Amino acid sequence: MNKLKLNYTSLSFLPILVCIPLGYQLINNIHFGGFKLFQDFLISAFNPKIDNEIIITVIKRLNETILIGFFSWLVSIIFGAIFGIISSNIFYKIFNIPNFFYLIIRFFLTIIRSIHEVVWGILLMQIYGINFSIGIIAICIPYIAVNSKVFAEQLETIDYKSFESINQINAPKFSSLLTLIWNPIINTFKNFGLYRLECSIRSTVILGLFGIGGIGTSIFLSFQTLNFRELWTYLWSLAILIILSGLIFKKIKFNTTNKILSIFFISVFFITILFSFSYFLYFIFNNNFENFNSVSSLFKSSSDLGLFDFLKLILETIILSLLSTGIAISLPPLVIGIFNKNTSKIFIKIFAFLLRLIPTPVILLTLLTFNNPSVSLAALTLGLHNAGITSKLLFTNLDSQDKRNYIAMKSLGISKKTSWLLGLFSQQAKSYLAYCAYRSDIIIRETAIVGVIGSVGLGWQLQESLSSFAWQEVTLVLIAYSSIAIVGELINGKIKNSLT
Amino acid sequence: MNNNTVLELENISYKYKNDLILNKVNLQINSGEKIALLGKSGSGKTTLISILNGTIKPTQGEVKLFNKSFEELDRKQKSKITTIWQDLRLIEDLSAEQNVNCGLLAENNFYFAFKNLLNISSFKKAHKYMKLCRLHTSIYDKKIRKLSGGQKQRVAIARSLIQESNILLADEPFNNLDPKLITTIKNLLLENVYKNNTKKSPKTALVALHRLDLLNDFDKVIGIRDGKIFFNIKRNNLKKIHLEEIF
Ligand SMILES: Nc1ncnc2c1ncn2[C@@H]1O[C@H](COP(=O)(O)OP(=O)(O)OP(=O)(O)O)[C@@H](O)[C@H]1O
Numbered sequence: 001m002n003k004l005k006l007n008y009t010s011l012s013f014l015p016i017l018v019c020i021p022l023g024y025q026l027i028n029n030i031h032f033g034g035f036k037l038f039q040d041f042l043i044s045a046f047n048p049k050i051d052n053e054i055i056i057t058v059i060k061r062l063n064e065t066i067l068i069g070f071f072s073w074l075v076s077i078i079f080g081a082i083f084g085i086i087s088s089n090i091f092y093k094i095f096n097i098p099n100f101f102y103l104i105i106r107f108f109l110t111i112i113r114s115i116h117e118v119v120w121g122i123l124l125m126q127i128y129g130i131n132f133s134i135g136i137i138a139i140c141i142p143y144i145a146v147n148s149k150v151f152a153e154q155l156e157t158i159d160y161k162s163f164e165s166i167n168q169i170n171a172p173k174f175s176s177l178l179t180l181i182w183n184p185i186i187n188t189f190k191n192f193g194l195y196r197l198e199c200s201i202r203s204t205v206i207l208g209l210f211g212i213g214g215i216g217t218s219i220f221l222s223f224q225t226l227n228f229r230e231l232w233t234y235l236w237s238l239a240i241l242i243i244l245s246g247l248i249f250k251k252i253k254f255n256t257t258n259k260i261l262s263i264f265f266i267s268v269f270f271i272t273i274l275f276s277f278s279y280f281l282y283f284i285f286n287n288n289f290e291n292f293n294s295v296s297s298l299f300k301s302s303s304d305l306g307l308f309d310f311l312k313l314i315l316e317t318i319i320l321s322l323l324s325t326g327i328a329i330s331l332p333p334l335v336i337g338i339f340n341k342n343t344s345k346i347f348i349k350i351f352a353f354l355l356r357l358i359p360t361p362v363i364l365l366t367l368l369t370f371n372n373p374s375v376s377l378a379a380l381t382l383g384l385h386n387a388g389i390t391s392k393l394l395f396t397n398l399d400s401q402d403k404r405n406y407i408a409m410k411s412l413g414i415s416k417k418t419s420w421l422l423g424l425f426s427q428q429a430k431s432y433l434a435y436c437a438y439r440s441d442i443i444i445r446e447t448a449i450v451g452v453i454g455s456v457g458l459g460w461q462l463q464e465s466l467s468s469f470a471w472q473e474v475t476l477v478l479i480a481y482s483s484i485a486i487v488g489e490l491i492n493g494k495i496k497n498s499l500t
Numbered sequence: 501m502n503n504n505t506v507l508e509l510e511n512i513s514y515k516y517k518n519d520l521i522l523n524k525v526n527l528q529i530n531s532g533e534k535i536a537l538l539g540k541s542g543s544g545k546t547t548l549i550s551i552l553n554g555t556i557k558p559t560q561g562e563v564k565l566f567n568k569s570f571e572e573l574d575r576k577q578k579s580k581i582t583t584i585w586q587d588l589r590l591i592e593d594l595s596a597e598q599n600v601n602c603g604l605l606a607e608n609n610f611y612f613a614f615k616n617l618l619n620i621s622s623f624k625k626a627h628k629y630m631k632l633c634r635l636h637t638s639i640y641d642k643k644i645r646k647l648s649g650g651q652k653q654r655v656a657i658a659r660s661l662i663q664e665s666n667i668l669l670a671d672e673p674f675n676n677l678d679p680k681l682i683t684t685i686k687n688l689l690l691e692n693v694y695k696n697n698t699k700k701s702p703k704t705a706l707v708a709l710h711r712l713d714l715l716n717d718f719d720k721v722i723g724i725r726d727g728k729i730f731f732n733i734k735r736n737n738l739k740k741i742h743l744e745e746i747f
């Protein structure tokens with residue numbers, strides 16, 4: 001008998017075993033009461049509502065979404081760059097600042113990053129009430145920290161020798177700094193800008209589901225009133241927005257040799273900074289903290305949450321992350337490998353696009369029409385959504401790969417599936433797994449979203465504690481969340497290092 | 501030590517891990533001297549130059565510029581030294597003229613650095629020195645990564661010349677250059693080309709090189725082997741036996 005060898009290829013498929021406990025719980029929880037609803041939901045995809053009234057609503061809502069998404073993108077990418085600079089090695093070398101501050105600022109950014117924008121959003125809404133700018137702030141807080149990591153990583157690529165030569169010229173320190181970081185910063189804008197814009201539009205939609213406004217709120221309301229045709233109008237218009245913004249962004253060239261354009265970008269840069277600061281001050285001085293009585297309430301013991309319950313919630317959140325990660329890793333290669341025909345590929349691509357497009361809370365709500373809430377259902381939702389994302393990457397890599405091995409194997413009479421596995425996928429497996437490790441960082445954070453809706457884990461507890469103003473519990477939940485995320489990030493970092 | 505000394509090394513040793521790369525080096529460089537630094541590959545020439553310009557700190561001993569140790573000097577005083585690196589150390593993603601302008605960063609403010617990156621600063625002075633280095637106008641705005649080896653070499657030289665410093669440290673500056681260019685560049689490096697400049701003091705130069713046929717224009721020759729100075733003599737006194745000792 002052949003032994004199962006543990007290599008990168010088999011490691012990509014093994015996690016599908018999570019489907020066994022997952023499936024067991026799902027089957028136990030099935031109910032047919034809402035099956036008709038589910039059917040309606042699917043059929044409506046091909047029959048969205050289109051009339052004058054809804055088109056006007058769509059335009060209005062999309063406008064809001066674009067505004068929130070765009071401004072949070074702009075602010076978070078600019079401040080991300082600034083924080084990226086002050087959390088990069090080169091900054092500390094040029095200014096001769098002790099390494100201690102470097103560690104402090106990195107730690108601070110890691111903590112902020114570990115909490116999902118939805119959590120920030122729910123938290124801020126509870127304190128300040130629903131407000132247009134709360135959406136921007138909620139997205140900006142974690143995004144600044146995420147972007148700063150991307151920028152800092154790029155800045156680490158600066159050659160130490162060019163630093164030494166600039167240093168030897170003995171220029172003023174800020175001049176040296178600017179000259180050295182200029183190109184890595186511009187390149188990061190070019191390479192990650194579009195992706196981050198897409199991310200902030202998606203986040204805006206998700207925050208919309210929680211009431212911030214924009215198309216997300218409409219999606220949520222139409223779901224609540226079971227208006228599926230309207231729901232699909234919103235979803236498709238969102239699809240068009242995402243595709244269009246991608247096309248437009250590709251057309252924009254960051255040409256740094258064009259003087260007028262450069263001056264334009266620089267002015268946008270400074271205006272954004274000025275505006276953000278003045279808004280920040282306005283925000284601080286003009287809000288009454290109605291619900292947030294005093295900071296001391298954070299530490300007042302008002303909790304009826306036992307230690308045991310708390311540990312159970314943490315465990316639930318970890319299990320939720322593991323199960324979803326398993327699905328996100330193994331489902332795409334499995335499905336692509338089994339249905340390896342050109343026609344079925346198109347269907348898989350469309351399906352994956354839909355999984356990416358439909359916000360996770362909506363996927364979860366649809367699944368809830370025929371299944372009771374459980375960890376498995378939340379994991380399935382999160383896993384499917386993220387499988388949509390990992391499969392996009394896998395498709396892109398497979399399509400651009402050299403196919404000679406695959407063709408040679410097929411011509412030897414080896415079956416199509418086996419040749420795909422050994423000739424094509426096996427060469428991708430390692431980098432695919434490395435990407436999945438990165439993805440699982442995000443999955444851990446996203447457990448908050450499905451937790452709130454699917455009543456599992458810490459996300460649900462957060463919602464509960466917030467609505468009863470139990471600030472001490474909120475603090476506990478947040479600490480637990482960020483600890484899980486930070487530990488997860490450390491483990492994934494180790495895995496990524498061993499894979500690259 | 502006399503009044504004329506600009507750079508001085510006192511008992512310098514440099515250790516990297518367990519290797520002693522420079523071993524008790526003593527050296528005085530006087531104003532206006534043109535010194536050739538000879539030594540086979542790996543003998544410590546680049547390390548010596550990095551210590552002279554303050555880029556690496558010696559494990560032992562003291563470096564003095566104008567009779568003061570580096571720690572006592574301010575930025576303006578330190579910028580009196582200019583270096584041409586063996587590995588050039590240009591910024592690959594910037595254009596040739598932007599790289600040359602980097603040499604002017606020390607005497608200008610932050611706004612100049614900013615304008616340089618946006619390509620809206622004046623390149624007049626940069627072009628003057630690039631022209632002196634026989635660089636063709638068509639490469640002025642090309643990125644460094646797109647230039648040939650000899651072109652890069654001359655961009656690095658122009659970046660050093662534009663600093664108009666009177667103390668030049670050059671590490672094999674003639675690499676990648678054809679014989680005609682070598683003559684041109686050698687004159688640029690050793691003579692005072694800053695004619696209409698107020699900095700009247702004579703030019704001091706220490707040049708590491710491998711080509712013995714270029715020694716004629718130097719006053720002194722220093723021979724280094726295994727991190728030790730073997731001889732430090734007037735060029736006229738250089739004998740065959742000296743060279744045999746270090747090569
Ligand atoms: N960064 C470094 N790390 C470790 N060892 C180094 C480093 N730089 C130089 N060395 C060692 O120091 C010694 C002297 O090197 P150096 O570069 O000064 O020689 P060089 O005379 O300039 O040689 P070449 O003519 O080849 O440029 C060599 O043995 C080299 O291996």
Ligand SMILES: [Mg+2]
Binds near residue numbers: 545546547586671
């Ligand atoms: Mg050398």
